[in-house]
Amino acid sequence: MRLKIREDKEETARCPFCATLIKAPEEIKTETGGFIGGRCECGAVYVCDPTGHNVGEAYLDALTYACGEDFMTFDSLNAGENYREAVFNYDLRAHKLWEVRDIRRDYSGKIIFIQLGPQ
Numbered sequence: 001m002r003l004k005i006r007e008d009k010e011e012t013a014r015c016p017f018c019a020t021l022i023k024a025p026e027e028i029k030t031e032t033g034g035f036i037g038g039r040c041e042c043g044a045v046y047v048c049d050p051t052g053h054n055v056g057e058a059y060l061d062a063l064t065y066a067c068g069e070d071f072m073t074f075d076s077l078n079a080g081e082n083y084r085e086a087v088f089n090y091d092l093r094a095h096k097l098w099e100v101r102d103i104r105r106d107y108s109g110k111i112i113f114i115q116l117g118p119q
């Protein structure tokens with residue numbers, strides 16, 4: 001599921017689930033390395049892929065982070081059933097996000113939001 005924020009570019013970065021302004025992502029260390037991300041007030045997590053080339057990896061990092069690295073929870077996850085996701089183009093330096101028009105051709109940096117919970 002892809003949520004629309006607005007047709008035009010947002011001036012700032014907001015959480016797509018609660019519309020709260022999110023803090024600039026920071027480096028988060030994990031056992032498997034680390035990623036750039038953060039957590040919103042509503043409990044949604046976000047992971048940034050500044051290159052736009054490792055979206056799959058960033059997506060997995062986001063899911064793992066959302067679960068608190070609890071792999072029992074991780075194994076029971078189903079998109080649209082017990083978590084919501086949203087992907088946007090993201091400019092790490094400007095801390096701005098905007099809608100992805102074509103995920104296969106759009107190689108801007110990305111930000112992935114995951115919010116756990118029943119739908």
Ligand SMILES: [Zn+2]
Pocket residue numbers: 015016017018019020040041042043044
């Ligand atoms: Zn939020």
